[in-house]
Amino acid sequence: MIRFEGVSKTYTTLVTRKKVAALADFSLELNRGEVVGIAGPNGAGKSTLISLLLGFLKPTAGQVSIDGMTARDYVESRGVGYLTELVNVPGHLKVPDALGRIAVLAGIPRNQRATAVLDVMTRLGLDEHASKRVKQLSKGNLQRLGLGQAMLGDFEVMVLDEPTHGLDPVWTARFRDIVRELRRPDRVVLIASHNLDELEALSDKVAILDRGRLQQVVSSTAESHIDAINWRIVFEGEPDVAAKLHGASPVEGRPGSWRVTMTRADLSRGLGELLRDGAVLVECTPEQGRLSSAFHEAVGR
Amino acid sequence: MNANRTPWRYLPTHALDVARGPLLLFVLVSAGLALVIWRLVANEARPPAPDELLSGLVSGTLMIAVLFATGGTAGVDIKQGYYRAYFSKPMAPWWFYLQRWLLGGVAVMLVPLFLGLGLQLAMGNGTGLDWEIFGHVALGFLLVGGVVLLASTVTARDWLLAFMIYFLQARLQNVKDLFEVTGNELPWTVDKLHAILPPFHLAAPGKDLPTGTDLIHALAYGVALVTVALLVLAWRPLGSGGRA
Numbered sequence: 001m002i003r004f005e006g007v008s009k010t011y012t013t014l015v016t017r018k019k020v021a022a023l024a025d026f027s028l029e030l031n032r033g034e035v036v037g038i039a040g041p042n043g044a045g046k047s048t049l050i051s052l053l054l055g056f057l058k059p060t061a062g063q064v065s066i067d068g069m070t071a072r073d074y075v076e077s078r079g080v081g082y083l084t085e086l087v088n089v090p091g092h093l094k095v096p097d098a099l100g101r102i103a104v105l106a107g108i109p110r111n112q113r114a115t116a117v118l119d120v121m122t123r124l125g126l127d128e129h130a131s132k133r134v135k136q137l138s139k140g141n142l143q144r145l146g147l148g149q150a151m152l153g154d155f156e157v158m159v160l161d162e163p164t165h166g167l168d169p170v171w172t173a174r175f176r177d178i179v180r181e182l183r184r185p186d187r188v189v190l191i192a193s194h195n196l197d198e199l200e201a202l203s204d205k206v207a208i209l210d211r212g213r214l215q216q217v218v219s220s221t222a223e224s225h226i227d228a229i230n231w232r233i234v235f236e237g238e239p240d241v242a243a244k245l246h247g248a249s250p251v252e253g254r255p256g257s258w259r260v261t262m263t264r265a266d267l268s269r270g271l272g273e274l275l276r277d278g279a280v281l282v283e284c285t286p287e288q289g290r291l292s293s294a295f296h297e298a299v300g301r
Numbered sequence: 302m303n304a305n306r307t308p309w310r311y312l313p314t315h316a317l318d319v320a321r322g323p324l325l326l327f328v329l330v331s332a333g334l335a336l337v338i339w340r341l342v343a344n345e346a347r348p349p350a351p352d353e354l355l356s357g358l359v360s361g362t363l364m365i366a367v368l369f370a371t372g373g374t375a376g377v378d379i380k381q382g383y384y385r386a387y388f389s390k391p392m393a394p395w396w397f398y399l400q401r402w403l404l405g406g407v408a409v410m411l412v413p414l415f416l417g418l419g420l421q422l423a424m425g426n427g428t429g430l431d432w433e434i435f436g437h438v439a440l441g442f443l444l445v446g447g448v449v450l451l452a453s454t455v456t457a458r459d460w461l462l463a464f465m466i467y468f469l470q471a472r473l474q475n476v477k478d479l480f481e482v483t484g485n486e487l488p489w490t491v492d493k494l495h496a497i498l499p500p501f502h503l504a505a506p507g508k509d510l511p512t513g514t515d516l517i518h519a520l521a522y523g524v525a526l527v528t529v530a531l532l533v534l535a536w537r538p539l540g541s542g543g544r545a
Contacts, residue, residue: 054389056540072538075389082389088382104311105390107304149386154304159389 002030006062022048037199038192040209085161087146091135106153139166237279323370335419351429367445370405372460380457395534440504447526
């Protein structure tokens with residue numbers, strides 16, 4: 001449904017005319033029914049990518065198309081549910097008024113507008129802030145307002161830029177439920193985030209960007225990375241028993257809490273030997289998520 | 302849900318913004334001016350003719366009224382990033398801002414009416430309204446408002462840019478008038494600059510409405526300003542110029 005084909009975007013500085021490549025030769029296809037994550041360090045090109053997708057920027061090379069149309073033509077004719085990274089809503093408006101205006105633009109019919117706004121406010125816990133102006137909202141509430149305006153209307157493309165930025169743990173968890181509800185066979189949901197755990201939990205695939213280039217696409221259904229994850233084993237007993245294990249890291253820690261790490265390939269045999277030699281297993285956990293592992297590998301830091 | 306995608310759907314919201322903003326201010330200012338006039342001239346033996354007084358009032362307030370009604374039309378949304386939420390929805394920016402600009406024009410066209418009614422209340426000898434004053438206001442709005450709309454596509458301080466151009470052109474007009482009186486030839490650069498800048502002087506209340514080529518010049522200039530502004534809004538992505 002969404003195609004980035006060899007997309008590059010270069011900015012030119014105003015005074016020195018120096019060229020800065022924000023995105024280089026980026027290609028990716030997003031299909032209906034998918035939830036796709038975009039991960040990358042600061043300055044990787046995530047915001048530029050989203051601006052290109054919404055037609056707020058034109059690519060220097062390549063093309064972005066949605067459903068066979070140019071990005072801007074698609075957005076102007078069908079619209080996109082879009083949570084901006086920094087929620088940009090006029091501060092003097094009261095919360096229901098701000099959402100009401102977006103509801104008008106989203107094309108919600110007049111007789112359903114008030115209900116739609118109220119529904120979004122209730123779902124996102126904004127009903128208790130109905131009398132406040134946007135500029136009076138806390139960071140977390142502002143983020144919820146941004147999510148609310150993105151959810152108004154019925155769109156086949158949803159773009160969420162840093163959706164949990166400023167949200168507390170309760171609302172971060174609630175957000176995950178909301179994204180799961182947004183998933184539909186006819187819809188693409190794109191999430192750009194620094195939060196790798198979040199992307200791993202929600203996305204079907206995650207594109208890792210660094211320095212404007214697509215480094216890797218990690219699919220949540222692929223098993224290829226599982227073997228690359230190191231597992232941490234914490235045990236009680238004699239540290240010598242772990243020192244003899246094949247593929248294990250040097251033993252660290254103190255009596256009662258020794259630690260080693262080993263790959264998944266060596267894990268079962270290593271655990272068996274440890275337990276056979278009288279160690280008591282305290283903990284056995286993956287050192288980092290699959291995406292996190294791939295991310296660090298891709299960006300090289 | 303049957304989506305309402307009519308291009309007019311945001312018009313009532315725009316209208317409410319104009320009514321609560323510029324229109325309300327124009328009513329209050331007109332009422333204030335009427336009060337001042339009532340205190341100053343109503344008891345004079347020979348109060349000024351209402352049409353002359355109205356012409357003077359419109360002349361003194363037209364520029365500010367247009368700046369207030371149209372300032373920041375697109376520029377503020379672009380600078381503050383509001384455009385991201387607005388135009389991720391199915392709406393073309395050029396159409397959105399054209400509607401807002403035209404409603405600003407309606408508010409400006411009501412200024413003579415408010416001032417005229419204020420004069421009637423203050424002096425009781427007529428509103429001073431005639432069709433010519435509305436012609437001046439419409440032409441003034443087209444030219445000044447057109448500059449503001451075009452400037453709005455690149456800066457949030459569109460009103461300041463428009464004011465500076467207006468001020469420069471007014472000074473050039475003064476110089477031109479002075480040279481005509483003294484019979485000297487106007488320097489080439491001044492003459493060309495005066496010709497290139499918008500012909501605000503043609504819309505000035507207190508003079509006859511322009512006719513013939515002057516009228517065509519003023520109308521064509523104003524329409525060109527608005528057309529270029531709309532083309533910029535249609536073709537230049539709103540995130541351009543480091544606003545991504």
